[in-house]
Amino acid sequence: MNPVFTQGLLDVDFGLFFWILITFLLFLFLLTKFAWKPILNALGEREKAIRDSLEAAQKAKEEALLISRENEKTMKEIESISLKLRKEAIEEAEALRADRAEKSKAEAEKLIEQARSTIEQEKKKALLELREEVSKMAIEAASRILDEELDEERNRKIVDRYIKELS
Amino acid sequence: MKQFLRFLLLTLVLTTSLAVVSKADSGKENRIDLIGKVVDKYYLDFKPLATIELPRFIYDNGSFHFYRSTTSLLNQSEVFTDAAYIDAEPRRENGLIKPVSYQIVRLDGSSPGFDFSITAHLVYFWLAALVVMLLFFPLAIRYRKGIGRNSEPQGAFQNMFETLVIFIRDEIALQNIGQQKYMMFTPYLLTVFFLILTMNFFGLMPWGVSSTADITVTAVLALFTFAATQIFASKDHWKHVFWFPGVPVPIKFILMPVELIGLFTKPFALCIRLFANMASGKILILSILGTIFIFADLFGSGVAYGTSWFWVFLTLFIYLIKALVSFIQAYVFTILSALFIGMAVADHSDEHGH
Numbered sequence: 001m002n003p004v005f006t007q008g009l010l011d012v013d014f015g016l017f018f019w020i021l022i023t024f025l026l027f028l029f030l031l032t033k034f035a036w037k038p039i040l041n042a043l044g045e046r047e048k049a050i051r052d053s054l055e056a057a058q059k060a061k062e063e064a065l066l067i068s069r070e071n072e073k074t075m076k077e078i079e080s081i082s083l084k085l086r087k088e089a090i091e092e093a094e095a096l097r098a099d100r101a102e103k104s105k106a107e108a109e110k111l112i113e114q115a116r117s118t119i120e121q122e123k124k125k126a127l128l129e130l131r132e133e134v135s136k137m138a139i140e141a142a143s144r145i146l147d148e149e150l151d152e153e154r155n156r157k158i159v160d161r162y163i164k165e166l167s
Numbered sequence: 168m169k170q171f172l173r174f175l176l177l178t179l180v181l182t183t184s185l186a187v188v189s190k191a192d193s194g195k196e197n198r199i200d201l202i203g204k205v206v207d208k209y210y211l212d213f214k215p216l217a218t219i220e221l222p223r224f225i226y227d228n229g230s231f232h233f234y235r236s237t238t239s240l241l242n243q244s245e246v247f248t249d250a251a252y253i254d255a256e257p258r259r260e261n262g263l264i265k266p267v268s269y270q271i272v273r274l275d276g277s278s279p280g281f282d283f284s285i286t287a288h289l290v291y292f293w294l295a296a297l298v299v300m301l302l303f304f305p306l307a308i309r310y311r312k313g314i315g316r317n318s319e320p321q322g323a324f325q326n327m328f329e330t331l332v333i334f335i336r337d338e339i340a341l342q343n344i345g346q347q348k349y350m351m352f353t354p355y356l357l358t359v360f361f362l363i364l365t366m367n368f369f370g371l372m373p374w375g376v377s378s379t380a381d382i383t384v385t386a387v388l389a390l391f392t393f394a395a396t397q398i399f400a401s402k403d404h405w406k407h408v409f410w411f412p413g414v415p416v417p418i419k420f421i422l423m424p425v426e427l428i429g430l431f432t433k434p435f436a437l438c439i440r441l442f443a444n445m446a447s448g449k450i451l452i453l454s455i456l457g458t459i460f461i462f463a464d465l466f467g468s469g470v471a472y473g474t475s476w477f478w479v480f481l482t483l484f485i486y487l488i489k490a491l492v493s494f495i496q497a498y499v500f501t502i503l504s505a506l507f508i509g510m511a512v513a514d515h516s517d518e519h520g521h
Contacts, residue, residue, distance in 0.1 A: 008202070008206070009202050009205060009206060009382070009446065010382055011382075012382060012383050012386060013207060013286070013383050014281070014283075015224075015281065015282045015283035015284055015286070016207060016283075016286050016288060016289055016381070016383045016384070017383050017386065017387060018283050019283060019285070019289050020289065020292060020383065020384055020387040021387050021390075023289075023292070023293065023296070024292075024362075024387060024388070024391065027296040027299075027300070027358065027362070028354070028355065028358050028391075030300065031296075031299065031300065031303065031354070031357070031358050032354040032355075032358070034300075034304055034307055035300070035303035035304055035306065035307045036303075036307075036332075036353065036354040036357050036358070037354065038307040038308075038310050038311050039303070039306060039307050039310050039329075039332055040332070040336065040350070040353060040354070041310075042310035042311070042315055042316035043310075043315070043329070043332070043333065043336075045316055046315065046316055046317070049317070
């Protein structure tokens with residue numbers, strides 16, 4: 001007795017077809033819901049996180065570069081400013097010194113001038129006093145010599161005239 | 168010389184077939200039914216350890232009939248019997264009627280309404296799905312916990328399967344479907360890939376049956392791809408089918424039936440390819456091993472023993488090829504599904520001169 005098989009190799013069994021159809025849908029649903037979705041979401045999230053952090057790192061790098069460049073610029077500016085300031089200060093100090101020296105020189109000159117004029121005045125005064133003294137002494141001498149002959153007033157005028165002529 | 172060789176080969180083949188036929192005629196029970204080893208059965212075959220009969224569900228004349236096994240059906244049912252027992256005495260074992268053909272018919276010999284019994288291929292399909300779920304549910308839980316989401320994947324298990332998942336997502340789905348819609352079909356492609364792969368691997372195990380070696384199973388899988396291509400097809404897809412753009416009008420009329428047939432040949436090829444590859448592997452292995460016994464018949468057992476090592480090594484080689492084919496066919500089915508879906512959902516509005 002030869003066994004008769006339900007199917008040939010190429011027969012489609014509709015009972016099996018039905019079962020596979022239903023259960024495949026079920027498995028598709030279950031696997032999608034409990035396996036593929038979480039896995040794919042997690043993978044997507046991870047990739048996004050990696051991409052984002054790479055981008056952020058790139059951005060940060062660019063920013064840092066920008067900042068460092070700015071810093072460099074500021075440093076240079078500050079340096080140039082300080083250089084300028086130093087130069088100005090030196091110049092100012094120089095000017096101040098020159099000014100002061102000039103002033104003190106002028107003051108000294110003024111003092112010398114003052115002294116000189118004082119000396120001149122004193123000299124003049126002294127000369128005047130001397131002249132008066134001399135004229136008095138001369139008159140006295142003359143009056144002693146010419147006592148009676150000439151009155152004092154006239155003599156004095158004469159002596160004054162002489163002295164004036166002398167000086 | 169060449170002719171002689173050809174003659175020898177011809178004689179060999181002819182005598183082989185004659186020997187097989189004569190063996191069959193002699194009614195000895197030492198023959199192997201090759202096709203019977205590949206087709207679906209209503210029991211799990213663990214011979215010689217055991218055969219586990221599967222439940223029988225039959226819908227007939229408006230009522231459902233459920234039986235724990237074919238044996239219990241034969242012993243309890245008053246409306247059904249084994250097809251082999253219509254005109255023969257039932258075979259009994261320990262007082263129980265044992266099934267022979269496992270094909271259930273009404274007492275008058277006609278087929279019942281709808282037989283949706285559990286079959287071996289269905290069991291292995293479920294087993295494969297169970298294995299896939301047992302692999303990926305814990306993996307998903309790991310990702311839910313944050314391992315692999317906020318950190319790098321940890322451990323060989325996660326790394327290995329993540330690589331496969333990413334490969335399918337990026338190299339199969341993204342490459343063939345395109346940036347806009349690929350995430351919608353990636354779960355389907357992942358399911359198909361891992362299910363087919365696991366089913367294929369079951370065929371490599373001892374007593375294991377590859378459900379993909381059943382044209383019904385591959386037909387359902389191809390049907391899903393077909394449904395996906397038709398349901399999510401873009402307007403352009405239908406335009407390409409019914410009114411091919413960019414060609415003269417008479418050509419459009421010629422192309423229409425071609426494109427219409429093309430709609431169906433694609434999933435059909437998908438179905439046949441997977442089925443044929445998986446079924447042929449098993450048939451090939453059995454055939455090559457069978458050569459030993461054919462040699463024993465033809466030349467005596469001495470020659471059979473002498474050459475057996477060659478056939479065993481060849482079987483081993485084919486087995487390795489089968490392992491490779493398991494991967495390749497799962498990959499091919501998935502990538503072709505992705506390709507067909509990609510072709511159907513593609514929007515050509517931004518392209519010119521197609």
